[in-house]
Amino acid sequence: MATDKVNGVKWKGFYNLTFRWLKVFLFYLTVLSLCRVIFIEILQEYIGNGVTAGDVWLAVLSGARLSIQTAGIITMVIFVPYAFTRLIYKKAGYIVLNVLSGLVAVTTAVLFFASIPYYHQFHSRFHQILFNAVNDDMYALLISLVQEFNLPLRLCGALLMAFVLWWLLDKFLACQVSERLGLQGILSKRGKGGIWAERILVIGGLYLVARLIFFGGSLSWENSVNWENAGVTRDQFLNEAILDDYQAIYRGYRMNGRLLSSEGLDFTPEQVRDLAAHMANRPADSNNLAVYLTKNAQGSTINKPKHIFLVLSESFANWPLLDKYADLHIADNVKKIIAGDDTAYCGTFLPNGGSTVSAVTGIVTGLADANLYLTTMPESFSAPYPTALAPQMEQLGYETNFWYAGPATWERIEPFTLSQGFDHFYGRGDMPKEATGSVWGCDDEYLYQAVLAGVQVDKPSFNIVLNVSNHSPFNVDLTAKGFDSATVAKALPDSEKNNTELMTQLGHFWYADRELGKFVEAVKQKYPDSMVIIVGDHAERYNIDKKPNIYERYGVPLIITGKGVRENTFIPAAAGSHIDIGPTLVELIAPKGFTYMSIGSSLTRSNTMGVNYAVWLTHDYYGEADTLPLTPLLIEGSQDPGIDTLELQIYIDTIRSLSWWVPKYGLILDEVLPYANGR
Template identity: 45%
Template sequence: MLKNFSLTDAKWNSFFTFWVKGLKCYIFFWLILSIFRIIFIIDMRDYMSEQSSTADIINALLLGTRMSMQTVGVMTLVVLVALLVGSIFVKRWGHRLMNTVVLLQLLVACVLFAARFPYYRVYHSSFNKMLFTAAHEDWSALFWTMVEQFSLPARLLGAILLTAALFFLWKKILAANWGKILPVCCRLQSKKGRVLLLVLVFVVARFSLFSGSWNWQTQIDWENSAITKDEFLNESILDDGQAIYRAYRLEQRNSGSNGLSYTAEDVKKFATALSGKNIDSNNLDDYLVKQSQGAKIKKPEHIFLIISESYANWPLLDDYAQLHIADGMKNLISQDNTAYCPSFLPNGSSTVNALMGIVTNLADANLYLTTRVDEMKQPYSTAVAPQMKKLGYTSNFYYAGPSSWENIEKFTKAQGFASFYGRSNLTETSKGSVWGADDKDLYDFVLANTDPQSSFNVILNVSNHSPFEVDLQANAFPAGQVEGALAPQYQNDDQLLKELGHFWYADKMLKYFIDNMKAKYPDSLFIVIGDHADRYNVEKSPTMYRRYGIPFIISGNGISKNLIPSDAVGSQIDVFPTLVELIAPKGFTYYSVGKSLTLGNKTGANYAFGITDGYIGKTEDDQFMPEQFIDGKTPPDPAAVLQYADAIRAVSWWKAEYGNNIDDAAVKLAAGSR
């Protein structure tokens, strides 16, 4: 058998033709992804920092084409499997099945390409973990948001047309005889040509396996591909397949102990560091329990904690004063009975992170607590509502959207809120959006339904959220004034103007509510925070501080501007302890992961960032390398910031997963009950 073997035998024609088709497929998809990357960089170039050089762009393109070799290798392998499986039964079936798979892959690639642009505009990232966050969102609202703000029908139509054009091109390439341009000795009909083909297949397969490298030692992947100093270019390096794979891998890490893995001993060490208590206890609450230092103001009759959708801190900065989109809160901040902390972080990247942090006072630990409502036999000891009840307050939660979103009604009630009010309770005077009622209708409902009984009220609005459907003209938004205050390169950006208009509306309605509630109940305390930032800025490449920071504003009788030390910082888990230290009598016992800003909290952190006085940086990296945002401040101790970030996550994760018992036996017990 081996004696008669010859690479030129006719029976081997189909074997070599198989690999020729594979190479054509490989080159075809490789060119498409490379061209997609070039188009994306050109169209979205405004997001590139001014410091980026031509060399940076070239490096990003070269590295991107190398990384895409792995993506294309997978796509080609799927095509070849389809060709082989189909041919086993009937030869022509292989060809048809191959083309069907190519068509489907083209459709997916084109749809992802069309979605990449609006996705980056919203999240300043290629496809990331927000894909998995969306699984917990209101799918109907998401759909209509994509239709109304991101032109879903037009984008889908464009993707389909592009798919058709590329598939037509593929069929032409498949039918083309490339051998005619090769020397006779290298053509498929010759033994030398067939040997060269097999060598080429091996080389391509090797490079595909290691993302454009010859071996694993020099392999690049999504974790080490950020070769430039420009975040936009680093994201452009990843094709859509690589970006989704990154999101998948991160989600895998999250789901495998939710990305965190702490032993009981680890948690004890973190709890000790966080509390500063030199104790040896297996009860987590022994580390989280605190005693109030004594009330700093007269106990207010009503407390309103307003979590304002996408209310970032950057519009409150002097650099944006000419826009006049935050005049309401800036006016409030200027009043003598208002304190303001500009160095503040959200609990996470989405509204649900803020919801969980405010309601439970647990730091974000990659756990969707809202999906665990049926498992909650009682509120966490750190939960806000039961502790406010001990101070004499009835707790109410007001949400502009439907009660079904994130199980919000069941979740808040499971954590001790006495009442929940959602969109179905409101009288709407305007159309609202798919996410909920307009802010004014929400605030009017709270105004009408607040009675003299002492109450603690959390209000979560939605108007400053895509698809941005507030009637700005009817609300007298000074569009011309705002547009004129923008730098020339931003003045023709209608989408940006609409976004700024919705921030202006949210700010205006915040002031409207606070003024009217103060008139009705002068003895009220107001706390205003954003649920998150990182949705839009004027600049395409804002600094980390301007992109992620949210404000912390507290206003009411007895509040003074020096209430919060100038060097204090915090995050949303610090809101509740700050409130307790304001109003609770000396010695009042409460539980919290966070710390009061009135006591000079010096570090804030969330799922990915840490903040200190004048510095902000990423905590998800091995090293804390902060950016300075206030001149003249002392750089933080990187190890201390990372330890704090790990500590709040560790204790929050353990408490949510295993309760108060810091013992490895608790892990086995919890595993056995699930």
């Protein structure tokens, strides 16, 4: 009897604490959601043309999902110290609760009032530039805030809002909601079974809310919402509005951290000059890198196509194209393209890095991965780098478009690509309304549908198309698409025949291959004088072989198909990486004498080496890029023609040094004042 009473007291205390915790959570989730609505209302002038009420509601609801995590963190900041202090001394617990809720209220209100002028100024919620303020003249910054943004008036408004929030939360916590609604004890009145049912219900509800907080508005990570994938509308302003102020600051913090972690490489200006001169096969007689990077096209080898489509395909590795995996039948459509007499294929090709963003930066800027996070560097948004691809394609007469199946906010891809010279960017919000997909973007078929519908037949265009379906969470309905898992299973080793996770991964490669085949066929029918380039963004995500060699682990295919292309378009010993796509394309289509700038080289002329952040690759060899001395390993099935490891090391150093120097310091080599020279 006494035990039951004690347990009842303990349970009542736990019940009350849980209900208070939920109250704080719901209160701040409501506050953050209301702030988002007010933010959109005040700044509605930034909403683009063609945006509907549905788009606004999508932003509000997506933002509410994102703010579930923010509200959960706020609740823990307030509630954990309160709960612990309350156990020691009840009155002290209430003091801690009031102080912390007041501090959170002030922070929330100040951030909200600051977000309005911040967006006016930067057309963005809080981002990486916020963390650069510590390097500014703080006095001048304060004067600017006072004179230009009415700091005293805004601060007064924020403090008033903070007091109202603090007062409302205090009243909400004091209100006995459970008693008013008749919730407390409603099951326990039915006896012992009811007591346990009530406890299970409360603990289950607490667990459900905790999962929603932990996974960002979802019950699992596959569908979680975070600052990187939140931009699901077709409007840049609404995509920014989805982020609450705390999430926006966290984005800025992460972006700034990535920038600060760019350790750089240890090359002197003299070394950079000598390496550049060696690459250009000319004397090292200039401190202007433009002298060494500028090339003259040797004359087109095919008639200039009306449209060019560069498909950057998610996780599209080269190993499924190898003969040893032919029985899997997951790459039959791309193999059929390769077998055509209008197609060139290079199977010794490396991605720029191990992530999609590295692939994007490598192709868009022409710069190799060199310990710099280009999508966070302010220089990337001031002007295109001199080796950027889009401006050079524009000089050849093309309108430049970047098509991405996912949210425009991912890795700041929209402002990054536009800043690097692309005329237009199309993201998740521009895809068909009926499109299915994952948290990362729409399924490939809908992306290709949008591209085919959006490219005008008579207007020459260069299009980069970045898909996402072959990426976890793997949620394409493979059965509905017709995937024959039984055939694939037969070709797997006995140890993998029942590996459902691997089967799902292989099925998504099959789906990506199928949609690529359909897209290429549709392009050739609709735009007969066109060219399609297919390349994987990276490869090292899954293999059948649990210990794949470097060639199978890292390699991606490079495929060019279209009118005028031939099997022997690439030189016999061709090998390269993402930074070589631009010069290869220019040398294929540009008239003789056309000048362009690149660090990479054309696979149609001379390029026989590829390197990225980890490994190197030639037509016959591969190896790790950071071992001394370099240790070449022969690709299975290749002959042994020999390799000059010294020249290979010089090539690796050249690519890395130039790709490090140019984005940080520009084209001028200056030992004393490297930062003083512009691009």
